[in-house]
Each structure stands twice: as C-alpha cells, then as structure tokens.
Amino acid sequence: MKGRVFVIGLGLIGGSLALCIKKDHTHSTIIGFDINSEQARLAKMLGVIDEIAVDIQAGALDADLIIIAAPVNDTKTIIQSLSELPLKPDVIVTDTGSTKSKIVENAISLKERGITFIGGHPMAGSHKSGVSAAKEILFENAFYLLTPEKDAEKSKVILLKDWLKGTNAKFLTITPQNHDYLTGIVSHFPHIIAASIVRQTEKLSEEDSLIPRLAAGGFRDITRIASSSPEMWKDILINNRENLIELLNHWQEEMDWVKTLLEKENSSAIFDYFYQAKEFRDGLPIKEKGAIPAFYDLFVDVPDYPGVISEITGYLATEKISITNIRILETREDINGVLVISFQTEEDRQRAERCIRSYSSYATSIGS
Template sequence: MEHQITCGFIGLGLIGGSIARALRQYHPDYRLIGYDVNREATALAVSEGILDLELSSISSEFSSCDYIFLCAPVSFNDENLLALKAYLSKDCLLTDVGSVKSDIHRHIKELSLEDQFIGGHPMAGSERTGFANSKALLLQNAYYILTPTASVRKEWVEKYRELVTSLKAIPLVITCEKHDYITAAISHLPHVIAASLVNLVKEEDGSEGLMKMIAAGGFKDITRIASSSSDMWQQICLTNRNNILTLLDHYMEALSAIRTEISAADGERIYDFFRSAREYRDSFINASSGPIKTSYTLSIDIADRTGSIANVAAILADHNISIKNIGILHNREQQEGALNIEFYAEESIEKAAAILSESGYPIHEK
C-alpha cells in the first residue's frame, strides 16, 4: 500500500490556513491534521474540507506526520516545540512560517532538532488575519524563502523545494542571517515607517480632523501596511531587533540628508533624490518576484448610487473571479464614481477586464 503523506499544522491563521488550502488544492490525496488554540479556526477548516482531523492539543497524532508546519505566533514557538518533541518522528521534516528566522533556528538548536528542520517564510500576507481570510492564491507567485540548517539532509531541502513549487510559490534558499537582514529592509522597516507616518498625522491633525478626512491616494498607498496586526509586529520588532535598529539608523541618516538638502534649497540634489528612487523602483515594479509585487489592479467608472459595487462584485463572482481587494477612489473630480479592484493573478485581471467591458463598464488598467 502506498504511503499517504500527512501534514500537521500547529497554528492555523492566515498563513498556515493558506498553506493548508494550497496543499488541499494541489495535493488532494494528502492527509491534513491541525491544532490551534482558537478551536473555531480548526473547526471551520474541518467543515470546509481542508483539515481531515482537528486536534485539541499537541499530541501523539503528530507522530504520523511527514511534514509539520509551525504557524502559531512566534512567541509560542518555544513551548510548542517542547510539547512537540516527544511525538516528533525522525522521518518528519519540521518547518515554520515566521518572518524572523534566527530566533526559531536558535530554538531548534537548543532542542537538538537541527537535522530535520528547514525554516520557511512565505513572502505573502494581508492586512486581514485568521483562517477565515486564508486563500490558496495567497502563495501564488510569492517568494517562499527556505533557510535550512547546516545539518539537514540535502535531499530533504530538495524535497521541500519541490513541495513549495507545487503550491505555485517561488522557493529561494538562503541563510537565516541573510533572510533576517533582507526582510528587515524590505518588510520590517517599512512597517515601522508606515506606522510612524500614520501616528505623525494623527498627532499633527487639528480638531477638525481635516488631515484624516482628505487623506487619500499616495498617503493611503504608502501607509496601507500600518493596518497589519499589532501583536505580530510587536513580536517581529522584538525578535529581529538588531537588524531593524541598524537599518532604522541608516534610514534616519538618509532622512537627515534630504532634510539638509531641502533646508538649503538645493534643487539639483533634491531632484537627484527623487530621480534615483524612481529609477530604482521602476526597475522592479513589473517583476512579481521583486520586493514590490506586481499589482493586478484595474479601475472602472461606476454610477454613484446604492448597489453599484454589489453589482460589479456579483458579475465577477458569476464568472468565478476572486477579488483580492476592492475600494472606492475618493479623490475624484468627476461626478461618476471610480472603483479600484485588485486581483490575485494576471489571468484574472484580463478576464475581468473583458467581462466588465462587455457589461458596459469603462476600464482603466493600471
């Protein structure tokens, strides 16, 4: 009888849930089991046919696993690993999904589990959290960073790379140290900056709240990530503290430099500041694997009346097109409304544009 692959999940939030959904979609023969302190998440996963078995604790059921994904908040990794070690088969590949890797690698070393651990970090996410918001599409075309220990078997690294590829993500193997410095620069520091910008406007706004009222366009774009989980970002700042502090110091030096140039009214240097940033950003804006992912977005003109958004959503739902995000563009001068729609994949935006155009909606692709 052929061996049935079993995957276990400890934690089933947005990322764990998205991996479980992708496994169910692309490997329907796999057996999936899971535990989460939030029993509603695992119950929902069972009811939707994602999990085969809901567990009430970290127990001997995990001894049958070929893969175990640690997807709980990073602050729980230590105690979860301690509980899991008693049931961990030597033939099981252990991985995680945290956005900081050095900390989990330290826990793994302390427990002498280095020969069966590969750190993992899907470079995907959403401002929405929890299993209810998870989607298999979240992993599509996203970098999935792997940080193997020095002693894990090479064939296991290749096997896990193949599994990640089968989920439509893009595996990239690097060291945990390099991972933490890179993510501090392109993910962790930007979240700190976005949150500080929002807090600055909050403090600077007058009693009429005019800044908040007119905040739109560029400000909302660059501060969108400030809506992410406060608990998660607290943990990231604490576990990747040194890298964030190093880059924060560099950023403050850069701000000080441009402040000096603005103060001196140095037009040439100010121009060079914006030109350099534009040219570098434009060099990866269309690369879905770059630090800024391709955004599959279009906007349409709609009548400014009740039911207009629901109409558009219904048309797309009827054609099985998933919407990643949808919102009204408020900073418009026309009387008609403008609706911004973001999709998960390129084929979705092409299909949606054709369908909405046929339905009489003027399309403005971005």
Template structure:
C-alpha cells in the first residue's frame, strides 16, 4: 500500500523534499500551491505525481502532510488544516526555522487523532523556486525533528524513517533547545550581517570609498544580509526571547573587546582572536549547518581574451553546474582572480579536479 505525502508549498524546500521522497516507489506525492504555474512547473519537472490549488483535495488521502511555507504562513496553514477532513493517524510536520511557537500552537489546536511533529531541514540555496529543487539538497545536512514528551514514539520513528530518504542526518531536539541553538548560529548572525551593512552604508553617505572597498571580502562575510527581509522579520519575531538574550550576551562580549582596546591590552586582544580562530578552525568544513555553505572555488586567470569562456566551456562539457561566477580582481597583463560558485560539494570537487588537470592554480580560499 502506497504512502501518500502532501507537500503544502511547492518551492525550493518543498520541491526538494518531494524529489527525495518520490525515489521510493511506494510513495505518492501530492502538491498544493496557491499558484497554478508553480504546480505546472513541478509536474513538468517530475517533482510531483499530482498537484492542486485546493487544499482539501491535497490532504484528503495524505498519511503525512509537510507544510513547506514561511513561518507566519505555517500558523495560517495549521488553522486551515483543523477545518479539513484528514486521515486518522495523519502526521503533520513543517520546515520552519523556529520551533517552540509553532509546536505549541499546533498542540493547542490539532485534534487528538492528528500528530504534529515540528521539523527543520538545515539546508538551503541562494536560489529559489521549484526549478531550483534538488533531491540532494539535504544530503549530509541535519534535519531536526522536535517532538514533545506527549508525541508517540512510533509516529516519530515513522516520520524519521520517511525523511531518511532525503539523505539528511535526522536528529531530535527539544523545541526550545532548537530555537536557542539556531538563534545563535543562524538568526543572530543575520542581524549582525545586516547591522554591519547598514552601518557601512551610513558611512558611505559621506565617503563613497566605503562602497568601493566593500567589494570582495566584505561582500562575502555579509552575504546573508541579502536574505529575504520579510522572512527574516517573521523569524526574528518568532524567536524573540532567545534573540534578546543572545543580544545581551553579544553586547557584553563586544564591550569586553572595547575595554581591551581602550586598555591597549595586546596579549588579551591576541587571545581574543586566537580563541575565535581555534574554535572556527575546528568546525567541520564538509558538513551542512544552519547557514547554507559556500561552494566557492578560486583560480588565477591570465588577462587573455576568451579565458573565462574556456573555463566555463570545460566545466560545462562535464555537465558540472555553476550557480555564480565573478571576476574578483583584474589588472591589464597580470593575473586576475575568478570565483566560481558551484551548486553542491560534489560539483565543487569535480570542478576542482578538472581545472587542476588543465593546469589552473585552484584554491578554496582567497
């Protein structure tokens, strides 16, 4: 007997989950979206077995419902689901990056025969839409489930087994613990990146060199400031308590560094940077975390006509996907630096091997 999965919201995340799950021939994927054109794309790309703009039709036979929507839309969707006819024993899960509020909201509203288990797949892409979906988006990433003490163990195991088809590492966390950890390593860094960009932008009003010199490294370390403003507004408001506490800790840490500078304490300033360096160097490079990794490759290129075209032709001939390409530095008759961004770790490694073979000096960090 086939398992029917309803995917509510057929974009990058929902589409990638669908592609991964439908590899099991015993799974049937039904997609719901408010936009018919999104469903048409998903059907054409083979992401779904069926699609509809009617929510009741999408969930009527579903054994598992995956709400793949922005945080605020998840609440509205849960409200709608409580008014619809659902299968007894159905599992409902979501993909939101905050969990405590959503889990609590679902517990208060879902009927007893429905099991809600919060979920957060920690992978993404700088691209959006179902056309960017990949069955390997979550490979080697963490997929967090946040059951409560009242959640039946067999239902958690059932969902975890299904989601293992995504090739993610399915782990369990308490909803509140999840929000504190992700607030530290994902949500708060978005605040810092945007605050730093806004600060430099204010300086730029009086001196345009800030804008000119902010290319390169500054652009890279603040890349997450380009994220969707509305989405991050909702994330911050839904993780408000943890973020306010993290902000207090951050303020204290920053004040401590300021005091070291004021006191000209060279040894402790160096210790500050050394401690940060040691922790960062210990982070696994090939693991996917709460922030999407960069699959960047840098190479020196001579200032010759057609050189970039040759490189992209070599990569394209091997069917290796490039998502972005940027010339970082060029001066006439000297070497420039080309940054190529790949779609996945696998594509990066294949591109690196290929370019090495053709004699290019390739490296992963500038």
C-alpha cells in the first residue's frame, strides 16, 4: 500500500509502529514529529522515519494515516489541534493510548469534520524507552485493541488493520468502555497494587534499615511494574478513575476477608485462598502476550572473578542475541553471584541459555 503516514510521538511505541509500517508497506512514506527534536533527529538517523515534520500541521495536512503515540492527556490536545486543520477527507486518525473512553469522546471534534477516528491500544512494551529501543517485533503476537465508534465504516477499520498488519499483532475490536474496564482489571489496577506495596515497604523501612536489603531479588521482581513512568500512570488513573475506584472497593473487600481469616485463624480457608489463586494463575496462558509486558529473564550462577560479566555478554554478542536489561542479585560473600539477564522474547531467552551452556564450563545452574 502506498501513502503518507504521520507518526506523532517517536518513542518506543511510535517508533516501533513506524518500523512495522515501513517493513510491510515499502512504498509508503513515514513522516515523524516529536516534541523532543532530538528524538525526531535520532528517528531519522536510524531510518525509523523518512522525513521530519517541523510541527503537527506540516505532517498532518497530506497524511493518509495519522498515528498519535503520545500520553493520554497530550493525545486529547493533539486531537483538538487536528480537528482545526484541513486534513484529507479520507484520512484515518488513530492513537495508542492506554485508556479509550475519554479519548474517543474527545474525538467527536474530528467526527464533526467528517474525519474517521479509530481508537487503538497495542498491548506491548519493553524495559527500554525512546526511539532507539524501537523494534519491528515489539507487537508480534501481542493483542492490539481497536475501539471504533458504533457507526464507524467497517472499510476504514479494515484499512487501518491493513496499514498495521506488519505488527503481526492479534487485533480485537471492542467498545471504548469495555476496553477501559478490561485494561483496568489486568493492567491499571495491578500497577496501583505494586506501587502500594513498594510505598508501604518504604514507610516501614524507616523503622528498620534491614528491610531494603531483604527486599532485593524476589521483592524487586514482583513489584517491577512499580518502576513505570509516574507521569504516564497519573494520566491513566485520572482517565480511568471510575473503573479503578470500583476495583479498589472490591480490593478492600478482599483484604477485609483475608484479615478476617487471619483473625479467626481459619487455616483451611487460608489454604483454599492460596490454592484457588494458584489454580487460576497456573491456568493462565503461558505464551500469550497480555496487558503487562512479560519478562523473559535468565538467572545465571557466575563465579566471582574480574571480567565474568563481559565474558557472558560477549558470548551473547557472538551469537547476535540482544538483551534488554542486566543486573546482579545481591548475594553473600564467598559464593557464586547470580546474574539476571532480560530478553525481548522467550525465543531469545532460550537461545541465550543454550549459548551460555555451550560456551562456559561453570554455568551449570541456569534457570528462568
């Protein structure tokens, strides 16, 4: 397909979508704009986009597809700006925001001009951010939620999917309200819980300095999503507050129930509580990509000698296996350390495990 695609916001998501479209629509032209001019310059240098727009108006006027890959509140402002421009009558405008109801409501200004807006949410992410982290495979097998209005032309939805087919994502079409309810349950609410656990631990650590040391390792892993952007999550919570207030009420009831079980020392009910949680959790899809990006981690026991980390990363570089993050777990003295290496996909994690085992004689203890 040939046309001009304008991407507003050249971070991880916007950059990755640009790469997917370039890969699958080789005759199209990708124009990019970012409020951070350095990001735009880098996107052009890396070949993520073909042209840099000096402002939103310059990029939007001749576009056949406009993708807004910006924070939720910024997206609403951008939509208003676009509605005041003489856009092509058959242009499609879409976004990538994590909430949909408020954005779709805001897009009425485009609809009144006869412009098609189709809400979108690619449910994928990475440990890294910025256009330098953009990848063609970021959305592969991920859910891509589309939230067109009831009276939206089906041909326009099909056309948008065609533009985005290079993502190799799984497209689902739902209402904006259903989107916010579902993502509230499986994404937004867990982020609140993770942040609250960390906040409580921080407060308690003021009384006991040993707590931060003991909170390394597994505690860091189960609360990892609390390290997400505060600015982004402020916007998400405000824009999905009705659903989240309801979920918080349910959560309070759940915690009151657990508190009652403890007060009554009801061991059988406590067992059932954890058993049912385990059964449901173990039954969740393993290879599916969900609302929260999965972490493909490899744990490697390594001896304590100079250069061991560069040695292992050198093995991976030789086999051209990319890593997204690397860290060392705090351990006791005089025993092997634990190196934690994160990867973009499960396939990369498995390749890395085979690679390290084949190259190093000491890596006898490796696990996911």
